[in-house]
Amino acid sequence: MQNKKKSEIALTIGVSKSTVTRETQRNSDERSHIYPYKLAQSKSEKRKQEKPKKTFFSNSMKIRVRELIEKEYSPEQITGFCRRHNKDMVSHERIYQYILADKKIKGTLFTFLRCKGRRYRKRGAYKDPRGIIINRIDIDKWPKDVEKREVFGGLEADTIVGKDHKRAIVTINDRSTGMLKMKKVNTREAAEVEQAIIELLEDWSPFNIRTMTVDNGKEFANHQSITKKTEVDIYFAKPYHSWQRGSNENLNGLIRQYIPKKTDFSLISDEYICYVENKIKNRPRKR
Numbered sequence: 001m002q003n004k005k006k007s008e009i010a011l012t013i014g015v016s017k018s019t020v021t022r023e024t025q026r027n028s029d030e031r032s033h034i035y036p037y038k039l040a041q042s043k044s045e046k047r048k049q050e051k052p053k054k055t056f057f058s059n060s061m062k063i064r065v066r067e068l069i070e071k072e073y074s075p076e077q078i079t080g081f082c083r084r085h086n087k088d089m090v091s092h093e094r095i096y097q098y099i100l101a102d103k104k105i106k107g108t109l110f111t112f113l114r115c116k117g118r119r120y121r122k123r124g125a126y127k128d129p130r131g132i133i134i135n136r137i138d139i140d141k142w143p144k145d146v147e148k149r150e151v152f153g154g155l156e157a158d159t160i161v162g163k164d165h166k167r168a169i170v171t172i173n174d175r176s177t178g179m180l181k182m183k184k185v186n187t188r189e190a191a192e193v194e195q196a197i198i199e200l201l202e203d204w205s206p207f208n209i210r211t212m213t214v215d216n217g218k219e220f221a222n223h224q225s226i227t228k229k230t231e232v233d234i235y236f237a238k239p240y241h242s243w244q245r246g247s248n249e250n251l252n253g254l255i256r257q258y259i260p261k262k263t264d265f266s267l268i269s270d271e272y273i274c275y276v277e278n279k280i281k282n283r284p285r286k287r
Contacts, residue, residue: 155212156248162265190221
């Protein structure tokens with residue numbers, strides 16, 4: 001478009017003449033007053049980067065975040081809670097940034113998070129020494145309709161270990177409703193875990209419980225006996241595929257907020273276990 005009048009350029013590209021004039025004045029070379037398109041594009045991108053961004057994270061939102069964080073809500077729970085109650089709120093990623101900034105200035109908001117800023121081991125970094133469970137049924141044979149989470153009866157189970165690997169808590173949840181059951185056991189021996197699972201399933205026995213998915217821990221070695229006594233088919237997730245039991249992994253993370261790692265389970269009463277179970281049942285969860 002060189003050597004063309006501004007009115008001709010404006011007509012060709014379908015804008016007003018004043019728009020072309022502003023563009024050439026703003027993005028031409030300051031010394032030669034020539035309009036090279038590469039320089040113009042570079043100037044435009046630089047202005048966009050340096051332009052002050054509007055801040056949507058208002059003080060009222062920050063106050064609300066602090067109140068909910070101190071009630072032990074996670075950032076995702078905060079955004080979901082505010083969305084449900086038609087309250088303005090930024091994304092959960094922005095809330096995490098706010099908490100990190102608060103931590104850098106010696107704030108305490110991060111102490112209310114479940115993970116408290118800890119980093120986790122990279123999956124697959126260590127070999128699993130626990131061996132192979134006899135006659136385990138792989139999750140590949142899982143009924144496909146259970147995966148849809150549409151009906152009650154697709155369960156997941158695991159154990160949370162106490163200090164020095166002494167005592168444990170058996171956790172069972174339903175994939176569709178998010179219902180949770182917990183029971184403390186003195187050991188992770190397969191027989192004791194088996195008995196705990198059978199007792200936890202008693203309240204659900206009138207319902208159509210179809211499957212239970214567990215990991216490859218030796219505490220589930222009596223899976224055939226559990227199936228015989230409860231008529232619940234047990235499937236095993238693949239090693240290092242924790243997302244195949246994602247609902248239970250998430251719930252165990254919520255439980256750890258109330259029962260941190262290295263806690264001596266001998267000091268935890270059955271009443272406190274019930275308290276934690278009810279606390280998690282009645283708090284908002286992303287589903």
